[in-house]
């Protein structure tokens with residue numbers, strides 16, 4: 001397998017549009033793997049990628065099969081199923097060394113010459129030129145060439161059209177509960193926003209044995225879904241409540257007047273980034289999972305007293321530890337992935353899939369390649 005192959009892929013122009021076209025994917029060099037993608041989930045980042053520097057192969061939460069192996073890759077075998085991981089760790093920097101691979105010093109290509117997560121220049125070509133891929137993966141493509149550190153083996157028995165969503169939203173939600181907050185049995189958890197990440201957070205809280213799992217959303221349908229994934233209490237957020245005071249009163253009524261031990265914000269609404277600080281008790285932990293950016297003003301009173309505010313990246317993902325554990329929870333029925341995937345699409349149906357994403361019709365949509 002030393003030849004370039006052609007691949008159908010979704011390519012954004014970086015100006016809001018995209019097309020399905022043919023790319024060429026190189027044979028793997030040392031330390032690289034070529035993967036035949038089986039399925040790739042969608043999340044809001046995929047929509048945002050339409051305005052990143054283009055042209056760019058889209059997609060970042062994928063699963064597939066090892067199609068060709070480069071020299072020196074020994075932990076994988078040809079044809080075996082794998083999960084792709086967008087926070088590609090280098091395995092050598094101080095962060096990787098201390099077990100914080102999700103914030104690897106080199107994972108965003110800071111020092112490519114020191115072990116970049118990126119496959120070499122020219123790995124993928126489009127219209128005769130080298131093209132980059134979202135998060136150095138580009139999973140809306142039949143094939144992709146990645147660093148071996150970007151893939152984790154999966155058991156042969158798991159359906160890849162569901163396993164693919166482990167690689168982003170599920171990891172973020174569940175991991176933020178079990179790895180970052182480290183919720184203990186009996187503790188109380190509030191989750192603001194019941195989309196894909198919020199529902200994964202709720203599942204994580206259930207798996208951790210939280211005593212109260214309080215789902216908060218404006219949309220009654222979203223709250224009904226939250227119940228199905230493990231919420232013990234449902235709070236419909238008041239529409240006119242800019243300071244969150246009404247919501248806090250509702251929450252206190254079910255937490256003995258104290259607030260929750262942990263509150264997670266997973267709405268994607270930047271204005272709500274600091275809301276979880278209000279919802280936790282003294283000494284509680286507020287976690288913002290939306291990746292909110294830009295400027296927000298917060299009152300220092302909201303930190304009183306002993307409150308911690310954390311913005312976890314990717315649920316603290318350590319691929320070798322976390323992906324096998326998520327698969328185990330899925331296989332023994334503790335983690336519901338089937339219920340998380342609302343609809344499957346072909347690659348040609350990606351426009352519809354993005355429409356459904358933006359309108360909130362799905363928990364998760366998944367593009368299937370087989």
Ligand SMILES: [Zn+2]
Pocket residue numbers: 089090091092093094095096097101104105106107
């Ligand atoms: Zn590293």
Ligand SMILES: [Zn+2]
Pocket residue numbers: 042043044045046060061168169
């Ligand atoms: Zn994502």
